Amino acid sequence: MPEVAAVKTSVSEAVVPEVAAPRRPNIIARFFRTLRLPVNDPFAVAGLVIYLIFIATAIFADSIATHDPTEILYTPSYDLAADLRPGQDGFLMGTTSLGRDVFSQLIHGSRSALLIGVTAAFMVALIGSIIGLVAGYFGRWVDAVLMRLADIAFGIPFLPFVIVLAAFLKPSIWNVVLAMALVLWRDTARVIRSQVLTLRTRGYVEAARVAGSSDFRIILRHIAPNILPLSFLYGSIAIGWAILTEASISFLGFGDPDSISWGYMLQDAFASQALAKQAYYWFVPPGVCIILVVSAGFFITRGYENILFPKLNR
Amino acid sequence: MSNFKAVGSRLLQLAFVLWAVVTILFLMFRLMPGNPMAAYIDPTFTLEQQQQLMAQFGLDKPLWQQYLIYLGNLLQGELGQSFRYRAPVGERIFELLPNTLILTFSSLIVAYAFGILAGAYLAWRRGSWVEQAAIPMVLTTRAMPEFWLGMVLLAIFSFSLGWFPAGGTRNPGAEYSGLLDLYTSRDFLAHLALPAATLAIYSQGLPLLLMRSNMLDVMKEDFVTMARIKGLSNWTVVVRHAARNALLPVMTSFAIAVGYQLQGNVVVESVFSWPGLGRELVNAVAASDYPLAQGAFLMIALVVIFMNLLADLLYAFLDPRISHA
Numbered sequence: 077m078p079e080v081a082a083v084k085t086s087v088s089e090a091v092v093p094e095v096a097a098p099r100r101p102n103i104i105a106r107f108f109r110t111l112r113l114p115v116n117d118p119f120a121v122a123g124l125v126i127y128l129i130f131i132a133t134a135i136f137a138d139s140i141a142t143h144d145p146t147e148i149l150y151t152p153s154y155d156l157a158a159d160l161r162p163g164q165d166g167f168l169m170g171t172t173s174l175g176r177d178v179f180s181q182l183i184h185g186s187r188s189a190l191l192i193g194v195t196a197a198f199m200v201a202l203i204g205s206i207i208g209l210v211a212g213y214f215g216r217w218v219d220a221v222l223m224r225l226a227d228i229a230f231g232i233p234f235l236p237f238v239i240v241l242a243a244f245l246k247p248s249i250w251n252v253v254l255a256m257a258l259v260l261w262r263d264t265a266r267v268i269r270s271q272v273l274t275l276r277t278r279g280y281v282e283a284a285r286v287a288g289s290s291d292f293r294i295i296l297r298h299i300a301p302n303i304l305p306l307s308f309l310y311g312s313i314a315i316g317w318a319i320l321t322e323a324s325i326s327f328l329g330f331g332d333p334d335s336i337s338w339g340y341m342l343q344d345a346f347a348s349q350a351l352a353k354q355a356y357y358w359f360v361p362p363g364v365c366i367i368l369v370v371s372a373g374f375f376i377t378r379g380y381e382n383i384l385f386p387k388l389n390r
Numbered sequence: 391m392s393n394f395k396a397v398g399s400r401l402l403q404l405a406f407v408l409w410a411v412v413t414i415l416f417l418m419f420r421l422m423p424g425n426p427m428a429a430y431i432d433p434t435f436t437l438e439q440q441q442q443l444m445a446q447f448g449l450d451k452p453l454w455q456q457y458l459i460y461l462g463n464l465l466q467g468e469l470g471q472s473f474r475y476r477a478p479v480g481e482r483i484f485e486l487l488p489n490t491l492i493l494t495f496s497s498l499i500v501a502y503a504f505g506i507l508a509g510a511y512l513a514w515r516r517g518s519w520v521e522q523a524a525i526p527m528v529l530t531t532r533a534m535p536e537f538w539l540g541m542v543l544l545a546i547f548s549f550s551l552g553w554f555p556a557g558g559t560r561n562p563g564a565e566y567s568g569l570l571d572l573y574t575s576r577d578f579l580a581h582l583a584l585p586a587a588t589l590a591i592y593s594q595g596l597p598l599l600l601m602r603s604n605m606l607d608v609m610k611e612d613f614v615t616m617a618r619i620k621g622l623s624n625w626t627v628v629v630r631h632a633a634r635n636a637l638l639p640v641m642t643s644f645a646i647a648v649g650y651q652l653q654g655n656v657v658v659e660s661v662f663s664w665p666g667l668g669r670e671l672v673n674a675v676a677a678s679d680y681p682l683a684q685g686a687f688l689m690i691a692l693v694v695i696f697m698n699l700l701a702d703l704l705y706a707f708l709d710p711r712i713s714h715a
Contacts (some may be wrong), residue, residue, distance in 0.1 A: 089690070091516065119505055119526060121429050127644045144696065178675075183612060201538075224403075224406065227407050228407055228410040228414075230407075230698060231407040231408070231410070231411045231691060231694065231695045231698070232411060232414070232691065232694075233649075233652065233687070233690045233691050233694050234451070234653055235653040235654070235656050235657070236656060236668075236671055236686075236690050236691075237687075238655060239656065239672060240418060240419075240675060240683065240687060241418075243675045243676070244410060244418070282533065316533060320533075320535055323402045323537075323538070324535065324537060324656075324657045327535075327537050327657060327660075328657060328660060328672050329676060330675075330676075341675070342535075342537070342541065345541075346541060346661070352549050353543065354549065354550060356545065357543055359538070359542075359545070360542065362538075363535060363538035363541075363542070365538075366533070366534075366535055366538065367530060367533045367534055367535075370533035371526075371529055371530045371532075371533035373533075374529045374533055375526070375529065378529070
């Protein structure tokens with residue numbers, strides 16, 4: 077899957093360039109070992125499979141979708157194809173009140189979900205990891221300043237913050253990513269910081285310091301690889317958060333009107349009285365898709381926790 | 391004595407966070423597109439009103455002076471005039487706050503009662519098929535968009551079966567002599583049922599998972615083994631000895647949950663047209679009623695910040711082993 081490969085390489089380049097250095101022939105194997113994917117937990121494997129299907133759907137959305145998701149469609153008898161039930165006139169999952177194909181919208185919705193989920197998770201994991209690393213490693217006033225920033229971030233109610241931000245900025249799917257990057261790094265940063273606090277007293281870090289390694293080198297070479305799985309863990313939680321947040325924001329009407337997302341579909345259905353019309357085929361599928369993708373993230377996360385913190389494994 | 395010092399420094403931190411959030415709010419609403427005066431003055435206000443607000447918030451002065459005036463006004467609880475309601479923002483917010491609090495607390499109490507019992511049960515039945523099936527189900531409820539769950543419940547129980555009303559807090563035309571009268575009426579409770587159920591289904595996962603993992607920790611402790619050696623029944627060991635101790639951290643998480651719930655309320659209140667703070671925030675932002683949006687945001691932030699503090703203090707108070715460092 078090119079998208080995943082691209083993201084993973086950029087993670088490795090940003091946090092641990094050494095791992096990605098060209099002179100190592102087995103970098104991919106090494107990288108996957110560093111990530112320690114949870115392949116022994118059946119739920120985690122199910123989660124990974126859901127992710128793969130989700131990513132494939134997003135990539136091949138154009139070929140899978142039967143119609144243009146924004147096009148207003150007509151029945152063979154030239155009537156507006158509005159509020160058709162699933163299967164009627166060949167519309168797999170029925171149509172919306174404006175005559176758009178539900179199935180195609182659902183398929184295309186995976187694109188914005190993937191885009192927002194992956195970029196937001198990447199930003200949250202990256203910013204949180206860097207802040208946690210710097211605060212934990214340098215300590216003293218650097219730590220104090222950064223952790224007070226985290227306190228502030230914890231004091232900001234997230235969803236209201238996204239709403240205000242989305243209302244003041246141009247409607248765009250990136251508002252959610254921006255808001256998450258501004259606020260949600262806090263959890264990652266705190267956890268990584270406390271991990272770094274224990275790591276930096278380890279013998280090999282001390283040895284590297286005595287041997288004259290620079291701070292920069294110690295962080296990248298000796299500490300960052302050890303917290304990479306934790307960053308990945310928090311990143312995979314953030315994917316779910318991003319998708320849920322985007323759905324909420326779109327539902328409340330602050331989303332990007334030009335992009336089809338699952339939240340947009342739900343807002344459209346809600347505003348078009350789909351509940352009173354009993355149009356379950358319209359508003360149930362987007363919710364199920366969100367649940368599948370977000371809970372897949374949770375299952376992978378749980379598999380991870382069992383590997384990272386075997387004490388919790390029960 | 392060190393406890394006093396610790397609480398003192400935590401309060402100092404609280405004051406700092408409050409100041410920072412208030413400042414961010416100020417900047418956010420000043421950096422929005424358009425006329426900076428739009429944050430307080432609606433073009434349809436009378437000239438007299440406009441001038442009064444100009445003076446009250448110092449809108450003709452440089453930004454830093456506006457900021458000081460803004461802080462001063464906040465300290466006196468002055469939030470400006472709502473554009474849509476033509477009334478002080480503070481008044482409107484305190485009108486809506488009870489609705490939000492009732493929704494939040496009723497759903498959280500149900501969620502915690504269920505979560506604690508189910509969590510303790512799952513810890514007790516650890517490794518059984520019940521547990522194997524229940525945990526993924528609980529995780530799935532955490533993965534639901536809350537508003538979607540609300541939509542599904544609405545479609546089934548309101549539009550399909552007609553058991554519950556579709557939105558609001560009371561039937562149109564219903565009159566009540568007072569708030570207490572309203573809140574205890576059948577009418578109000580019927581309106582409350584679906585939104586509260588939505589939030590409760592979403593929230594029960596946190597206490598459930600917490601309770602379960604705490605129970606598993608506690609069951610390994612010496613005093614539980616001791617109770618078993620004494621020959622006490624399984625029930626006595628689990629309920630009287632283990633559950634009581636596992637309960638403490640779950641209760642402190644209640645405070646944090648109130649803060650989180652208040653944010654989640656924003657969408658659920660919108661689905662059920664529940665006249666609370668969250669829905670008001672959404673409507674105010676959508677209608678460019680900036681003073682009201684600012685006030686609602688501030689109120690939600692206040693509750694979140696105080697609940698975080700409460701959780702910290704409760705945690706240290708209930709479990710003296712936690713140091714304040």
